[in-house]
């Protein structure tokens with residue numbers, strides 16, 4: 001049920017005054033959307049001059065709840081599956097639902113078997129079927145796992161259009177503002193979506209560094225994310241527009257954001273090259289590092305203290321899980337008795 | 347009771363901390379395994395600065411002894427440096443010394459290993475060297491100051507289980523008084539039980555537990571197998587015979603027991 005309440009004019013004398021969101025990453029923007037469409041007045045402060053200054057900018061943009069189940073909690077699959085529909089509805093035309101292809105080098109095919117036993121929602125493809133799906137991978141792999149229901153989007157495009165949509169809905173953005181002190185008195189509720197900036201204030205939160213790069217080549221075309229399994233350096237390649245490919249990502253227990261390490265670059269390139277030699281001839285157009293905020297169980301949390309909610313710990317699943325979290329936050333604001341799966345009373 | 351350097355431990359299972367689905371799962375596995383020693387890799391988690399801080403804090407909170415390792419080091423110099431960093435970070439003289447000779451198979455470079463072991467032992471470290479089952483290398487490591495040896499039974503992460511039982515047997519026979527901990531290559535509890543039956547003192551696991559569908563359950567399975575293997579060794583294993591031998595004479599009468 002979607003409750004429509006006008007700002008400052010709630011039913012039963014309940015005053016729903018404006019909400020302040022701190023951080024314009026995927027969590028902040030998706031939360032703003034869920035609030036705004038319930039008729040709540042929203043302001044977003046973002047310390048950078050633009051949208052997507054944090055981890056969200058470096059994401060693969062995979063909406064892959066079934067693949068992620070390989071190492072993620074059952075909740076991620078259950079809650080994540082609904083995210084695909086959410087993104088399709090919020091950003092029509094920006095989500096590709098082409099599935100995910102999972103492959104491994106001939107000597108690592110046991111990794112594929114292992115992956116298959118840990119996941120559902122897939123079927124096996126033989127060489128011919130692989131060639132049909134991704135002609136440029138023809139002849140390279142004898143078997144693959146195909147997750148037909150999975151989807152992907154371009155995170156940068158998605159964040160920018162979500163920003164545009166929000167502005168059109170009347171959400172006010174305040175860029176270049178690191179503190180909300182000046183405006184806070186006007187707000188009944190504040191929602192902290194500041195990602196890794198919360199690390200110093202939340203002892204349970206840690207950073208998991210992820211390094212990635214962009215390659216550009218016209219020599220190969222892919223229609224869907226391809227995961228390349230390896231016992232030590234699993235990797236994925238996500239196709240973007242105009243011959244661009246996002247190649248990711250390392251997982252390092254570290255909260256440093258600095259430039260990509262030589263070893264990581266080598267491992268990512270090596271794997272990309274093993275997936276298809278054409279990547280060896282590609283241009284490296286960008287390398288980047290994002291820090292994924294995570295709690296010890298690698299599941300996100302909504303914590304509340306007083307009139308502030310914190311939504312954090314999205315780990316590898318910012319795009320996959322933020323719709324569910326945003327929904328929960330919105331419901332918590334509107335109905336105090338709402339039971340959230342991710343709520344962690346501080 | 348097993349003594350490694352000056353520490354006595356009752357659990358004969360050592361657990362690596364890499365590659366779990368989450369730190370929470372790692373902590374469940376540690377509890378289920380009842381291990382008293384966990385290993386932690388410094389190299390991978392220290393991409394600059396005080397990185398790894400939060401993860402290392404979680405490791406400390408496990409409440410076990412910490413055996414830092416030099417995983418990912420390819421030269422003696424690198425390994426020595428990493429060991430010194432580990433001493434700072436974890437305030438321990440223990441170091442599991444790994445010097446990798448081949449990036450692909452992760453086979454130890456035993457020459458660099460002996461060199462690094464000597465340097466570190468001279469500097470007061472208590473070195474746990476990850477080595478092959480080669481007896482001469484083992485002797486060199488002991489000469490270099492090591493008082494524990496950690497032979498592989500198969501390549502790291504391969505899950506193949508003991509590949510050369512007779513080499514492991516001769517190692518045990520050759521060094522009856524040196525604590526021998528099988529490190530690397532164990533895939534399943536029966537592998538661990540096998541090497542424990544041979545009289546090895548302990549087993550170090552990582553991938554076999556971290557990569558299992560339910561790491562905590564697997565850790566507890568391993569703990570039992572290791573315990574069982576140890577008890578079998580202490581009890582004296584019945585060696586296989588050439589033919590079936592009945593346990594009671596059965597001539598001409600039924601057996602009631």
Ligand SMILES: Cc1cc2nc3c(=O)[nH]c(=O)nc-3n(C[C@H](O)[C@H](O)[C@H](O)COP(=O)(O)OP(=O)(O)OC[C@H]3O[C@@H](n4cnc5c(N)ncnc54)[C@H](O)[C@@H]3O)c2cc1C
Pocket residue numbers: 022023024025026027028045046047048051052053054055056057058059060061062063177178179193194195196197209210211212248249250289290291292293311312313314315316317318319320321
């Ligand atoms: C390499 C990589 C690949 C990934 N791939 C995927 C994927 O395929 N699918 C998926 O679902 N997830 C993926 N993720 C995970 C996802 O990127 C994160 O979970 C997500 O970005 C976290 O979003 P966030 O909004 O919490 O943080 P951020 O995106 O970091 O946003 C926080 C924002 O808050 C702002 N801020 C901080 N402090 C303040 C302050 N005091 N005042 C105002 N503003 C402030 C920051 O500038 C920033 O813009 C990936 C992550 C990485 C690193």
